Amino acid sequence: MLIAFYFAALIAVLTTAIAITRRHAVHALLYLIVSLLAVAVVFYIIGAPFLAALELIIDAGAIMVLFLFVIMMLNIGERATEVETTWLKPAVWAGPSALATVLIAELILVAVTSGSSAAPMHVVTPKEIGVSLFGPYAIAVELVSLLLMAGLVGAYHLGRRAVREEEQFGTGTDARRAVFGRDAVHAGSDRTSHAA
């Protein structure tokens, strides 16, 4: 199990590093997805199977698909890669690298001084997570739901123009198509009323 853990952790670190350095947006995203999968494996090994499943369903299965969806809609090709190349200069790396080095130093310090940091082998069941979410962490859950509600209302506000159009022409799109598409042929117009 310990070997599997280190293996998954190594994959997570490597793919994240590759995801940062890729110039092509979709390729970077693919590595990020692999990194998320590796993190899910890590969660599973250290005794949080429910969290691992959520990581797969929500992070890798929904959020990343949305990212991919947006990138596909923008359809950025060779030009974006060139722009990215001009942006990713060594000078840009300096700041984040320095900060990351501090973090690594801290991590090593903690790992060395705290001695044995064996993974807790207590397996957390879905029920325990539910009980703690709606028990001690109820306020956090409510706050998150408020935040999501705000996001939903915001998205609805941004998407309102389509609704107005619908009010103008009704829910069926035939009327709208007739105005914008200037349909010359209407259903049944090719038939004369006094067919022999």
Next chain:
Amino acid sequence: MMSLYPLLIIAVVLFVILNLAAGLIWVERRLLALWQDRYGPNRVGPFGLGQVLADSVKLFTKEDWIPPFADRAVFVLAPGIIVATALLSFAVVPFAPGFVVADLNIGLLFLLAMSSLGVYSVVLAGWASNNKYSLLGGIRASAQMLSYEVFMGLSLLGVVILAGSFRLTDIVEAQRKVWFVIPQFAGFVLFLIAGVAETRRLPFDLAEAESELIAGFHSEYSGMKFGMFFVGEYIGVTLISAAIALLYFGGWLGPILPSALWFAIKTLAFICLFILLRAGLPRPRFDQLMLWGWKYLLPLSLLNLLVTGAVVLALS
């Protein structure tokens, strides 16, 4: 011998599923022909069963062409994802008591996770083909599958509440008195619709709508790479049928006949239902599909969850 038993299960499961997926091509063509009042493939071998072999040989020997404008690595990767995720899902499916590769306590969630990862196959195939029709197919697929996944998970939670577990064997055992299709009929209908949409079968095959998108995400695929999408789709259909049988129709439970046979009969019945849906229903417009998903099916599944929770709470 104990250590060999899991390997034996894996081998049997892989053998059965892969052969079933190939055989389903013949089953689907014959059944469609039956419902459309024609013969279907009946020339090769008895009942035309040799058609399966002929089709496989044809797919394997066709020219496997990668378009020069495609993103090569992603193009090759995409068909593999759908087969891998669909096959991995069968790891948690209990075929009979004790006959399961991995009886996870989050089995149902694993099923959902694998099905949501399967989206990548279609999306990446559409994008990597670097073709407008394929891209449109990929975009449609991602929007459709994201929307239908949401209430797919929610419709299943009614079953989880009644069984009190995500483990699939527990869910089947909880149906000894009554199959969940009776107390969870709304959930069953919602899951069936979501399942058809999730496997991108007709009437929800807008990602490959051949009349408008010339096969959509797999326009540029040929040879066995196209075959992988095909096989992946049939494994997906088998998986959703198996899931319906497990979650709502008592899985392997049944009188007289051996348990594995009951499970096979139930699964095959739902596969036939999938094919009948294809034969019987027209394709909706894409905006109608999205409207239905978000405005009717999602609230309905939330309502189903609320009522189920309230009833269970009141009875306990």
